[in-house]
Amino acid sequence: MGISGASGVIYGIRLLEVLKKLGYETHLVMTPAAKVTIAAETDYSSDSVEKLGSKVYRINDIAADISSGSYQMHGMILIPCSMHTLGALASGIADNLMLRAAEVTLKERRPLIVVPRETPLSLIHLENMVRVSRAGAIVVPAMPAFYERPKSIDDIVNHLVGKVLDLLQIEHNLFKRWEGMSADK
Ligand SMILES: Cc1cc2nc3c(=O)[nH]c(=O)nc-3n(C[C@H](O)[C@H](O)[C@H](O)COP(=O)(O)O)c2cc1C
Numbered sequence: 001m002g003i004s005g006a007s008g009v010i011y012g013i014r015l016l017e018v019l020k021k022l023g024y025e026t027h028l029v030m031t032p033a034a035k036v037t038i039a040a041e042t043d044y045s046s047d048s049v050e051k052l053g054s055k056v057y058r059i060n061d062i063a064a065d066i067s068s069g070s071y072q073m074h075g076m077i078l079i080p081c082s083m084h085t086l087g088a089l090a091s092g093i094a095d096n097l098m099l100r101a102a103e104v105t106l107k108e109r110r111p112l113i114v115v116p117r118e119t120p121l122s123l124i125h126l127e128n129m130v131r132v133s134r135a136g137a138i139v140v141p142a143m144p145a146f147y148e149r150p151k152s153i154d155d156i157v158n159h160l161v162g163k164v165l166d167l168l169q170i171e172h173n174l175f176k177r178w179e180g181m182s183a184d185k
Contacts, residue, residue: 001027004033004098005082005085006082008115014157022170028053029101075113077114078112083124085098087128089106113167114137115164158175
């Protein structure tokens, strides 16, 4: 899992919490900007977020196990993914461990889920999403859905995190699934 410095670091934190609760092993790498955003947007400390990962890496640890395709992992999630990290990934730039692990995930044809967050989007942002999508990434923009009638920010966060878990075929009960509208609505 990679957490970069886009708004919405709570998505990454919630995903770590849920995966920990479900008993999954997570390998976490955060950018320096992610740590700034954690301080700006949440009551968590970067240290407490790092404690949620089974294994934590320094962003410059380019020799870490996850930088090699020979290291077996199920996939990677960049959540949230800043436009900077998206652009670097789309351009094949891998000058930190998060970007290297993400490009390895793509080249090994393992699932890479990218949760970009920015608005509005420039043509460069849009084209970068197309590029990573063509390369095999699944782009899951941090866009709330309202058909579930969210009552809180937690509901909105859980919905997005649940969508990510669905893509990884991990069972969860983070949101109620749409079952159509009853006739009396
Ligand atoms: C509070 C805060 C919110 C930010 N929100 C976004 C955002 O939503 N999307 C984005 O692309 N960058 C956002 N940024 C800017 C990135 O953090 C910045 O471009 C940084 O260089 C990204 O580096 P990284 O990709 O290595 O994490 C935000 C920065 C701060 C401090």
